[in-house]
Amino acid sequence: MNFKKYFLLYTLIPLAILSIASSYYRFIVTEDYLVEYEEECNPEVNSCFIGCKDDDCSAEYYYCLVTKHASQLMTQCGPDITDCESAQVCLPGEKGDCSVTFCDIETDGDACEVIEMGPTYENVEPSEVINNTTSVEIGAELII
Amino acid sequence: MICYLYPEPSYLFFTTGIPELLYYSHIPTAIFAILIGLYVFLNAKKSLLNKLLFLITLIFSLWTFFNLFAWTNINGNFILFIWPYFGILSALLSILSIYFVYVFINQKDISFRLKIVFFTLLAPLFIFAHTNLNLSGFNITYCDPYGFEGIVYKYYYIFVSVLSLIWIPILLIKKYLISDINLRKQIILLGTGVELFLLTFFLATFVASYFSGIGVLGDSRIELYGLFGVLIFIGFIGVLITKFKTFRVGIIASQGLLVSLVILISSQFTYSDSQTATVLTSITLIFTGAIGIILVRSVKKEIRQRQEIESLATKLEKVNVRLKQLDKLKSEFVSIASHQLRSPLTSIAGYASLLREGNFGVLPAKMKEPIDRIERSARFMAESIEDYLNVSRIESGNMKYHLTDFNLRDETEKLCNDLRSQALRKGLILLFRTDMTAKGFVNADLGKIQQVIHNLINNAIKYSQRGSVTVYVKDDIKKRVINVEIIDTGIGMSQSTLHSIFQKFERGDEANTVNVAGTGLGLYVAQKMAEAMGGNISAHSEGEGKGSRFVLALPMVM
Known part of the structure; x- marks a missing residue:
């Protein structure tokens, strides 16, 4: 009788505890997730996204998007990536899902800024350039 | 990971560069909600309805606390850790609201089957909360994980919220149609309160989340307005508490609650340093004040009624x-x-x-x-x-009946034989006739039935000066009854006598003409005994001087 009466408590509380423990382990202990952030971009070299520095867009800045694994970034830069050069590139031997995304004029249009034609890459194989974004896979180094 | 563009909060929550409305929308509403819930719960801890209301306010406050944390903190790990619970708590809020409405309208717990349905709806959210189905990453530039939310998981808890928005009105409308006026008023109040609360909460949080996610909105500050829905809910709950005693909260307790709410809202002025916050605080104070006036009037009325009731109770x-x-x-x-x-x-x-x-x-x-x-x-x-x-x-109610199966025909015949000599002494013929299809068994108290039939035959003899008394036992298979008819050629009864003959201390006017002593209780007792055994006695007469016919009908045993 009591089991039926308190069925939701008996089932949901253990599930909630398990869920909290799993989330805690994943996001706080192992930091097993991707981190995305904007990095400085030189429009003379790459196709950059354009961002506004204020609500009125009186001043602009150029950026690309970097995606890294959080635990990897933590190892390279600590919790704060400000002034961390390793945060700007995908380093050789870096574990999965690291990418640097530049603006694609075909898809992003006016959001892009290119001063000189085409980005300049070193040590990057053409096959590693993905269709709508320019990504650098593990082991490659991008010189910005 | 740290969101490098934002300042670190002081004391976990207080920081600059966030919407001014944030603290106003989160802190008072969460405190109001939890105060009301706790208050109602403490007034009747065993009431399931009160427990559910407390849980709803607790879940809402938890959601608000997490949301405030997410708005003000810059540590991606912690924000990601709590982020899955926005969906879980939203869904819990929806399911608990359905549960709450069920208990409110039925005044009892829901069925085990429905609990399984609720569990089935909620379980996937808990199970997949920490997986990539829910969240896969975090944007430390904007300090949110909107771009990494799993669509399936997100639409699933939105589905649960929408389900509750549809389910609750259906329940309430069904109950409304079969309720009395008092309950209808309560249903309207509760239904409006719950639906407005869920709707504002759902729309603001969903719209904010969705449009921020697709980049239409710069941020999700619109969700701040959704939290004010709880004030509407609390207002309606307050009316239900004081006017209808729905949550068994005492009268004085209601006044105390109102005063504490007003003080709490007024305290917002102390730290509302912007014009927007001051205006919003004033609006909330006016809103609460208006509701408060209604409540206070209701409370005064309640006190007066209670005093009258207490006075009556003393007299009683x-x-x-x-x-x-x-x-x-x-x-x-x-x-x-x-x-x-x-x-x-x-x-x-x-x-x-x-x-x-x-x-x-x-x-x-x-x-x-x-x-x-x-x-x-x-x-x-x-x-x-x-x-x-x-x-x-x-x-x-102390008359005892010992029911047994016996043959009514045989017992009636024996009584006729016993009373025949009495009839003969008055010069009357006592006849016994039967017309039986079945065996004639009934399930009744033998002694009481003998007493009833004896009384009826005895009356027939007493009130007949000449002629005969015929006792006729016959059954009706279709109606499953056995009738014992006592037909006499005595003084008969008028229509007015027929109407009152089975009442206590009633004797027919005609009885005085034959100088027979009686208490006027015999037929009353006989009728009550017959009724207690599933039968009845009816009286018939064509008028004064034309004889009478009394019929004892008892259900037969097949």
Whole structure:
């Protein structure tokens, strides 16, 4: 009788505890997730996204998007990536899902800024350039 | 990971560069909600409805706390850790609201099957909360994970919210259609409160989340407005508390609650340093004040009514004590009548009989008539006392019936044989006739049935001066009853007598013409006994001087 009466408590509380423990382990202990952030971009070299520095867009800045694994970034830069050069590139031997995304004029249009034609890459194989974004896979180094 | 563009909060929550509305929308609403929930819960801890209301406010406050944390903190790990619980708590809020409405309208817990349905709806959210189905990453530039939310997971908890928004009105409308006016008012209040609360909460959080996610909105500050829905909900709950006693919260407690709410809202002025916050605080204070005036009026009315009720209760208590004393006296009288009056009367009748029969020597002839009168009067008095005792037992519910199966036809025939000599002494013929299809068994108290039939035949003999008394036993298979009809050629009854003949102390006007003594209780007792055994007695007559027909109908045993 009591089991039926308190069925939701008996089932949901253990599930909630398990869920909290799993989330805690994943996001706080192992930091097993991707981190995305904007990095400085030189429009003379790459196709950059354009961002506004204020609500009125009186001043602009150029950026690309970097995606890294959080635990990897933590190892390279600590919790704060400000002034961390390793945060700007995908380093050789870096574990999965690291990418640097530049603006694609075909898809992003006016959001892009290119001063000189085409980005300049070193040590990057053409096959590693993905269709709508320019990504650098593990082991490659991008010189910005 | 740290969101490098934002300042670190002080004391976990306080930081600059966030919407001014944030603290106003989160802190008071969460405190209001939890105060109300806790308050209602503490007033009646065992009430399931109160527990559910407390849980709803607790979940809402938890959601608000997490949301405030996510708005003000810059540590991606912690934000991601709590992020899955926005969906879980939203869904819990929706399911608990359905549960709450169920308990409110049915006044009992939901079925086990429905609990399984609720569990089935919620379980996937808990199970997949920490997986990539829910969240896969975090944007430390914007300090949120919108771009990494799993679509399936997100749409699933939105589905649960939408489900509750549809489910709750359906439940309430179904109940509304079969309720009285008082419950209808409560249903309208509760339904409006819950739906507005869920709708504002759902729309603001979903819209904010969705449009921020796709980049239409710069941030999700629109969700701040959704939290004010809880104030509407609390307002309606307050009316239900004071006006309808829905949550069994005391009157004085309601006043205290109102005062604490006003103080709490007013305290917002102390840290509202912007014009927007001041205006919003003023609006909330006006809103709460308006609701408060209604509540206070209701409370005053309640107090007045309570005083009247208390006064009446005191009077009623005194009357009740007096009634108990009278009841005790009555019981004592019944006991005296039973043991101290009946026994001597039986002795008087017995000795009179012995004297008449010559057991104490031959009596002179002129003594016979007085002795007969003594015996008849004593027996009549004993029968009268028995009638009074029966009435007393019937009315107090103490009459005992020992039901057994017996043959009604045979028992009626025996009674006819016993009473035939009495009829003959009056010059009457007592006939017994049957027309039976079945065996004639009934399930009743044999002694009581004998008493009833004896009474009816005896009446027929007493009120007939000439002619015959016919006892006719027949059954009706279709109606499954056995009828014992007692037909006489006596004084008959008028229509007015027929209507009142089974009432207590009622005797027909015609009875006075034949000089027969009676208490007017015999037929009343007989009718009550017959009814207690599933039967009834009906009286029929074509008029005065045209005889009577009494029919005892009892359900037959097949």
